[in-house]
Amino acid sequence: MRMHRRTLLALAVFTGLTAPSMALAADDTIKIGLLATFEGPFTVLGEDGERGAMTAVAEMNGTVAGKKIEIVKGSSDASPDSAVRAARKLVEQDGVKVLVGPLSGDEGIAVKDYAKTQPNVTFINGTSAAQDTTLRDPAENFFRFSTDGAQWMAGLGTYAFKDKGYKKVATVAEDYSFPYTQVFGFMAEFCKAGGHVPSKSWVPIGNKDFSSVIAAIPEDVDAIYVALGGADAVNFLTQYQQGGGTAPLIGGSITVDQTVLTSKGKLKEVLKGTPSAGPTADTNDAPAWKAFVEAYKKQPGAFPSPSLFAHGYYVDMKATLLGLDQVGGDVSDGGKKLRDALSKLSFDTPTGKVSLDKNRNAIADIFLTEVTEGADGNLLNKLVKVVPQVNQTLGIPEDEFMKLGAVNRENPSCP
């Protein structure tokens, strides 16, 4: 009898482990995977990305082509391993045929590699902005409507050299593919204009103590280019100010993003007047942008102004929904029709027209900005200039651009 009970228990455990593998979607719903960082140093960024994606879903009243949209969320902690694991769960367990995400640079490259093993699933980027996700060895079923980190820097290098008069700039950036891409985008213009970058500091994600980095910055630079995200940016800027640093700053796209600008503390004085560039500008007067801000603010926990993560996820989710709408929500052919529709898709976003190049990477407007204090005391990115329709090769002919080589810690260089 004892044996019998044990057998029953074993069986119960066993069936419990195997039974839930049911991912049947009803005919009147469309499942979309949403992959973002809900853990780790970029949690705040991931949560705002989700708000952006949900803004797009809300805009369509939660339906596309007459079918109800069901969002299945997956979480990573900004490491490529966790992103692939979450993507696998969404695709192989939850059975999504369309996946929007991920958020961060190396994650994007890892998910692109994974996309190659799932040709029947369509992957649309979140805000991941490493250059090589689409430029080198791209995946047929990976789309990016949100531009890359080098594109985001369009206009900044020239502006820093000519308008601000900085001749020598040191860089401080996180040590992975997205900041490499940002530094590349900044230096491509800045070096061409005649500027010099005598020192580049690369710091690990999640670094807490920046004293050695600050000490290593040369005394005689005109400005410091900072490309750090989330908590890292706040920590660096606070410590730089406390250490008596006075050099003016130039910001990477996510360094002067709302995820950093809204943080409490004495950062205001440090950040005011910092020029930057990116896919959004808070004081953009365009009616489409204003409408987007209002729609975004209806999301729970929203910032005073959407961060570029909210914007990126919004644009990519919007593109996904437009694509699905065009094919009547039909992905039963392994998503082939959807991918054809997406490759040809061109639409007006809150930040201007977006279309794709042959690598399925976006061509879009980029905004040159400067940090200012708004009427209510919040920091804002004031729009300085719009650089229209920047492509992935930054206007340089493709073969010439490819000769510049893959972005990494050493490339480019102009000491």
Next chain:
Amino acid sequence: MSLAIATTSATPQRNWLEKLGAGHIILAVALVLYPLVASDFFLTQIGGYSLIFGMLGLSLMLLAGYGGMVSLAQITVAGIAAYAIAILGNNNSSILGLGWPWWLAVPFAVLAAALASALIGWISVRTEGIYTIMITLAIATATFYFAQQNYAIFNGHSGYTGIRAPVFWSVNWRDARPFYYLCLGLAALSYAAVLYGSRSTFGMTLQAIRDNPRRMRALGYHVTAHKVFAWLLAGVIAGLAGVLLVWFNGRVSPGTIGVDAAIDVLIIAVIGGLRHPIGPFLGAVVVVLMQTFAIDIVGAERFNTLIGMVFLVIVFVSPDGILGLWGRIKPHLAQESLRPGP
């Protein structure tokens, strides 16, 4: 039920079936037949992943359960094997990748992991209790940062991608079913080895050293050598798990061997229980299921809280993990069966 009959007609000389025990046989049959009912996702992402982390927990259980040495560096040891596979074999990160065939790379990777484990043991063996935890945590953290900031050998934050499980005997071992059986085979081998080893002379000596090192030293045993040898054996198991892990992920990066992962291994061993080698595998199944599905239960914002709560409840109800829980339920079940029927 035929097994039960076999037990009743036992002769004094126990045959191998009885030695194996009914529980093991049922478990083995269930695990071997699991692919018949499981989807590919449940085979690899739940089954394979649990077995890999179960092996990592097992290597910790060997050290902590029999040797009294709680290590947080088991994922580091696995990481050394994983990086060795990436460096010695093929990868598409265009750094290193010496292109060795798998049958040469795997033994080297496991050997490297075992030697590294012995080295970690040799460093930490003079410490006890919480100090062992601290020193192994320090080693794990240092290795994580070393891998993250070393570009020449470890390719920094991005790590290595494009690592493929080998194809031999005309089987592609990356496919769901072969990969599951590969994990199952190696896990069963490690499990059997630990179970056998725990009853061997060495295993008994190690447990005696755990209980009273001073007496064992007085009896003339070389305490340090025994402990370091245990680390070497644990390193072999963790190294094998590391090889499976890199084939499973197809990639390895510092995130694989971070402090989070190190603590996961400890949680797995504690949740499962350290008294018997089956404990870590039970713990691994629970942890992997929780980490995979908690987000579906409570949504993206709170799922880590739920995971933590479940672990807390398990440890609160049963300080020695799921194994202890079973030990508590079993007598009740036995009592139940003695009662007259309704």
